[in-house]
Amino acid sequence: MQAAAERSDAILDAVLREIRPELRWTHGPTTVGSCDVSRRRVVMTEISAERRGSLLGVVDRFWRESGYRMTVVNNDAEFPAIYARTSDGFGVRLRIGGEGQAFFQVDTPCVRESEVADSTSRATAPLYEGAEFIPRPNIHSDFWSAKGG
Incomplete structure (x- = not known):
C-alpha cells in the first residue's frame, strides 16, 4: 500500500506541475480500504x-499524452x-465542485496491505x-479566477 500511495503522489505531482499558471493546493484526506488507497489534493x-x-x-490533454485511458468525461x-x-x-479523476473548487483524486488498484504514511509532497496552500x-x-x-472571456 505504501508503494501504491507513493505512486499516487507521483501521479498527482505530475499533473499539478503541468498546470500553468500554478494552482495552489492542499492535501485532502488519504483513505485506506481493504486493499486500496486513495490520495486527494484540494x-x-x-x-x-x-x-x-x-x-x-x-x-x-496531459493524461492522454501520458498514456492514460479516459473512462468518463x-x-x-x-x-x-x-x-x-x-x-x-x-484510477485518476478531476472534478469541479461548489464555487469552482477542483478536486484531484487517485485510487490505487488492489495491493498488498501495509501501513501508509502521509504524503511527503509539499502542499502549495495552507494545510x-x-x-x-x-x-x-x-x-x-x-x-484562473478571471471572469469574462
Missing part, C-alpha cells in the same frame, strides 16, 4: 466558471469532471488539520 485557487474548461482541457456546465485510468490500473474541514477556494489568481 485546489485552493479560485477557478472561475469561465476558466473551468481550460483547466479540464489541460488535464485531459462529464461536461456538466457547473460541475464538470474527467476520469481516467493509468496503464498500471490507477488544514485532519483535512476534514477544508474551506472553499480562497486564493485569487489573475488567470
